[in-house]
Amino acid sequence: MSCHPSRREFLQQIAAAGVLMCLGRSAALGRQQGEGGGTVGLGLGVDFTWRAVPVSRLAELRDDLARVDRTGQVSDNEIFRGYLAGFAFSPPEDFPGARSVIVLAVRDDPLEIVFQHRGVRHVVPVPPGYSYLRTPQGAVEEAVRRDVLGDPEARIEPVKLPVKLLAARCGLARYGRNNITFVDGMGSYHALRGFYTDRSFPAGEWHPARLLRQCKGCDVCIRRCPTGCIAQDRFVIDVGRCVTLYNERSEPIPDWVDPAAHNALVGCLRCQAPCPVNLEHAGRTERLAEIDEEETAMLLEGGKDARLKASVEEKLARFGLVGDLAHLGRNLRLVLEASPPAGGDGARAPEHPAGDRSPARS
Ligand code: B12
Ligand code: SF4
Numbered sequence: 001m002s003c004h005p006s007r008r009e010f011l012q013q014i015a016a017a018g019v020l021m022c023l024g025r026s027a028a029l030g031r032q033q034g035e036g037g038g039t040v041g042l043g044l045g046v047d048f049t050w051r052a053v054p055v056s057r058l059a060e061l062r063d064d065l066a067r068v069d070r071t072g073q074v075s076d077n078e079i080f081r082g083y084l085a086g087f088a089f090s091p092p093e094d095f096p097g098a099r100s101v102i103v104l105a106v107r108d109d110p111l112e113i114v115f116q117h118r119g120v121r122h123v124v125p126v127p128p129g130y131s132y133l134r135t136p137q138g139a140v141e142e143a144v145r146r147d148v149l150g151d152p153e154a155r156i157e158p159v160k161l162p163v164k165l166l167a168a169r170c171g172l173a174r175y176g177r178n179n180i181t182f183v184d185g186m187g188s189y190h191a192l193r194g195f196y197t198d199r200s201f202p203a204g205e206w207h208p209a210r211l212l213r214q215c216k217g218c219d220v221c222i223r224r225c226p227t228g229c230i231a232q233d234r235f236v237i238d239v240g241r242c243v244t245l246y247n248e249r250s251e252p253i254p255d256w257v258d259p260a261a262h263n264a265l266v267g268c269l270r271c272q273a274p275c276p277v278n279l280e281h282a283g284r285t286e287r288l289a290e291i292d293e294e295e296t297a298m299l300l301e302g303g304k305d306a307r308l309k310a311s312v313e314e315k316l317a318r319f320g321l322v323g324d325l326a327h328l329g330r331n332l333r334l335v336l337e338a339s340p341p342a343g344g345d346g347a348r349a350p351e352h353p354a355g356d357r358s359p360a361r362s
């Protein structure tokens with residue numbers, strides 16, 4: 001997500017480690033294409049589905065946002081407005097030949113990390129979108145050139161667009177009531193990416209954003225959001241109340257956030273994991289690392305010990321927030337305080353493994 005400034009740093013690290021080369025060698029498995037969209041299986045768990053949209057459509061995205069803003073539904077929160085100010089609805093000036101945007105949904109499953117703390121193993125979730133395990137930008141770019149454009153040298157440039165809206169308008173995705181997008185075969189467990197290209201594609205779908213049909217009669221995400229961001233009487237979430245807005249950053253988390261709201265090492269899974277549409281993907285959580293007692297203590301104390309810091313960074317090298325150990329430590333403390341371990345073997349299981357099948361409120 002473009003609201004994660006530390007990821008660029010991480011990408012450079014994994015590129016240097018040769019991860020991109022490995023992905024490149026295993027690419028082009030399971031390719032199935034149309035002229036203006038398709039699905040690509042890259043192996044190693046990197047899969048994406050894509051559509052092409054002419055750049056002439058992009059002004060409509062700006063108009064959509066402005067129209068919704070005029071309804072008063074879009075939060076005035078300063079951090080959030082800062083993210084929105086980063087959008088650009090036309091290609092970069094030095095790419096005047098750009099004709100289309102290729103928008104991709106890249107499969108990206110949830111992860112979990114085990115932290116050993118005071119003799120107990122705590123399994124802490126990491127939501128999709130925070131790891132480059134399956135979505136390294138370089139590998140995705142390489143795949144777009146090779147498998148979408150058929151030219152390893154083709155010029156592509158990343159977009160600065162509201163990619164959920166773009167994906168929903170071109171039929172790649174549908175919005176859920178939780179305001180995130182869902183894609184066939186991936187649920188909401190995907191990352192969205194977009195690239196300008198000088199290619200033109202045959203005209204494809206283009207329509208107002210559509211709602212997931214399963215949302216009709218369901219209110220699981222509304223009930224499970226720990227801070228009441230999602231309301232019955234308005235579609236756009238109250239972003240200023242979203243836990244993610246605060247725990248992705250190092251500034252202090254506002255006092256009004258309920259201590260019980262914290263449920264992931266970063267971000268929040270409460271409007272995704274219990275969603276019935278994600279049920280079929282619930283078993284795909286991968287365990288990323290085991291952080292031992294000493295390392296956990298170092299994290300909780302603010303990440304100062306150089307030796308332990310290096311060892312945690314090495315363990316989390318495949319996880320995209322290695323540069324942010326101080327605020328990850330803060331988040332970890334909040335998660336541990338929010339849900340103390342239950343008996344059994346002492347492992348604190350993720351609180352959202354199998355979705356929520358409880359009936360919707362009428
Ligand atoms: C800013 C931002 C945030 C902010 C604000 C989130 C928000 N909802 O706007 C914060 C930090 C809080 C955040 C949180 C999260 N984010 Co974020 N975020 C972004 C970012 C940079 C822009 C999002 C945006 O455009 N917001 C503006 C609002 C107004 O747009 P919107 O939500 O699409 O709203 C539209 C609809 O509501 C529609 N609409 C209005 N009425 C109606 C009615 C109907 C019926 C319909 C269908 C539509 C509709 O109109 C609105 C405007 O067009 C994108 C990356 C990007 N470049 O796009 C990632 C992105 C959206 N985030 C992402 C993720 C994963 C998350 C989290 C799930 C992280 C987590 N917790 O684990 C949460 C989800 C919170 C939530 N429920 O929305 C992914 C989403 C992937 C997906 N499956 O959808 C993105 C796309 C990053 C990526 N590249 O993959 N994020
Ligand atoms: S939990 Fe229910 S209402 Fe929310 S996004 Fe999923 S299907 Fe839609």
Ligand code: SF4
Nearest residue numbers: 225242243268270271
């Ligand atoms: S990410 Fe968490 S806090 Fe934000 S809307 Fe979803 S459930 Fe609510």
